Amino acid sequence: MAQMEKITGGRSTGEKMKTGILGFFLNLLMLLFSISCIFPLVWMFYSSLKTKRVFNADIMGLPKSPTFSNYQKIMTNADYHIGQSMWASVRTTVISIFFIALFGFIVGYILSRIKFKGNRLLYIMFLMGMLIPVHSLLVPIYVAFNKTGLGNQWFTLIIPYVAFGMPIAVFLVEGFIKAIPVELEEAAAIDGSSFTRTLFSIILPVAKPILVTIAIIQTFSCWNEFSFALVLIKDVKLQTVPLAMTMFKGQFASDYPKIMSAMLTTMAPVVVLYFAFSKQIIKGMVAGAVKG
Amino acid sequence: MSKPSSKMSLDKKHNMTGWAFLTPAALLIFLMSFVPMIQAFLLSFKMGKGNNLSTADPIFANYTRMFTDTVFTQSIKNTFFYLIIQVPIMLVLALILASILNNRQLRFKGLFRTMIFLPCATSLVAYAIIFRTLFANDGLVNLALVNLGILKTPYAFLTHATSAKIIIIIGLLWRWTGYNMVFYLSGLQNIEYSVYEAAKIDGASPIQTFFKITVPLLKPTILLTAIMSTNGTLQLFDESVNLTDGGPANASITMSHYIYNMSFKYVPTFGYAAAMSFLILILVAVLAFIQMKVGDKRD
Structure with a gap:
């Protein structure tokens, strides 16, 4: 996006660093929130590739041997x-x-x-x-x-x-x-x-x-x-x-x-x-x- | 249609085609919204179960019954609890997220926006299952809390009144924050970015900018989202049915859910359900009216 071009011309290095840190935290915050929005779906997807037995033993982990048998x-x-x-x-x-x-x-x-x-x-x-x-x-x-x-x-x-x-x-x-x-x-x-x-x-x-x-x-x-x-x-x-x-x-x-x-x-x-x-x-x- | 003298032939044509489409559309709304509303009103003065209906005696019996019905008063309390807690949190969160997304230092805007809006597109039955699984005794949340040492034994979130209500609130926040954020984001894009640049040069802090520029300029949008969310929360049904099924023991039930139970789950008492429906209708209308008045005054 064109809007993302940084306007940094004519500012001191201190100022630049401050906005840099701020930018980093803003990005981090957005990233965390976005992940919380998308995580349940991702979790659902990789869990659907497990069998019932594997899922009940470990509800969080990634499937070791993904299978499409459920589908x-x-x-x-x-x-x-x-x-x-x-x-x-x-x-x-x-x-x-x-x-x-x-x-x-x-x-x-x-x-x-x-x-x-x-x-x-x-x-x-x-x-x-x-x-x-x-x-x-x-x-x-x-x-x-x-x-x-x-x-x-x-x-x-x-x-x-x-x-x-x-x-x-x-x-x-x-x-x-x-x-x-x-x-x-x-x-x-x-x-x-x-x-x-x-x-x-x-x-x-x-x-x-x-x-x-x-x-x-x-x-x-x-x-x-x-x-x-x-x-x-x-x-x-x-x-x-x-x-x-x-x-x-x-x-x-x-x-x-x-x-x-x-x-x-x-x-x-x-x-x-x-x-x-x-x-x-x-x-x-x-x-x-x-x-x- | 009235006919301005200058464009008579044009307006005549407008008349024909216009009414050809206006009539069925208006008729549909009339038959599906207004007629049932009047029927519900008439029904609210009837008593009896199933199809054996007779005029209520005294005539307002269904309305007075509401105030002695503990489940109904509980459902009102719950609905307002959701309204008062969830709507402000959601709108503030949406506003903050939108102003961060509007910041030019942020990368991957499109990606963040897409991800945050995504829960809106997911099926509510699916998300109810996700949430029920996450908060189950052997679910992810308990697993994390026990492993982190915050809890010693898993906590049954869905069988305790307060935590069940909080799960509904979290579910609502998860699903609807992105939706409201998009409204704010579009509002923000109508504000010239140079206003923010100027404020920055004048030494305004981000917090000052937020309260002195963003909030006042977004006021119409904030009003719109506040009315939409209030309206949506007062009619809350899906979450109550699918997330907690109103439980434990009706502790998290909403008004619409109780009306549904009264009409379709138990032996139907349509008259009483209709009376309760009318109360919701009045509440929605009054709250929307108050919000519009408050919004107008601050101009």
Whole structure:
């Protein structure tokens, strides 16, 4: 990063040494904190390469003869529902993200650009959607879903995920669009560009960073969502990852390496996504949350 | 939509496509948030178990029941304990980490940032298992404490009330500090670095700089994160369920967890659960309102 260039010109050696020591301690502090953040995952990874017996004898040590047998077992045994739950999670997450981003983009754009009666009312309504405690809505939603037959279907979870993911998307897009100069759209309108064309060929490319951020943050929350999955899904075949993992944990209470390999397998997609996009996520948060 | 005279045809087109997307989105929020909220409110005046519901007598019976329910009062105490201890520690820690990360003498910024934000992306079920294993009797923490001679015998962290609550707090800190840090970091990047350079030339200490420049300039962001974290902690559910299962003997249970138990774990008493839900809703609204007012005043 360009920011990291040191500005040391014109200072005495004493000063330089002082900042050098300070810099060293800052680096050390950050290093320690970062390690504490990443250690549990590293520990989980190398423990998953041990057998149950080796792990119980020494929970801390590195595996002397690493084995992938745990991974083999959990992936080949269909009774564990690992592959099935991952497919359920992928399907639910991808469809939810598509609708969250689509609605978030269009509604956020309309609320930030077009003045009409009820604009602020709608904005407040979407904002309140962010504040309402989800757990207090579980009972009525559970009752309504069971009555209407919406519960326990392959698409069941998509409905609450879109409904509760959309408010924050609207909020972030609204803030982002407000910061973009309006001239771009005015020029397009003079050229006779339709609303839909302006929206998708001019605004969409500009708003891409915030949409990517929304997509990634929502991917984490959809993939890891627990409460709705717990209440609305009864069929084992439709269980998403968090629920399947809770069951798995109960089944193999003492076989930690096996549990850990299952955890890591089901966590892999989001962690890979995270490492691939971490810069983009943070950039998007700058754009959306603070300037908004 | 109102029509400004100059751009009538454009606004007409806006109308069509705009409403085509606004309507389903608004309808979805309305049906999934507002209708259930009203239903919960009506339900809170009903009594009985399962589907045999009748109007409560006296009408506020579910609301008065809350104050005599020791588990519920315990859950309120616990939730506020988490709120008062964890939120300030987390926000201060996030702020300190962000200002260190913003320092130009620091190397490997991208790497640190990525690592600190990582717990946010991990599954809560997975991290619950990690924490339970770390704090188990034969877990890493006990192993280290015994080997270092601090403890003579392993301490059962999860079966003692206070330590169970502390584990929940540590879990929350581990998971959410990085998330809040990113908000501060983005706020800091909007502050010109020359402000810091100037302060340094004027002889300001790092601590002075932190309190006189960083904190005031980040105030809107601090307010935002404070509201988000307060809201999140009042609704705390996942950690209580997965880390301690509310135990030992409901000592670490949160309000949302108790409501869940009342609705889905025991014989359902939906009316009472709905009444408790409403109390949380009011608490969240009141606290958010107070924070916004306090934030406005200091401007």
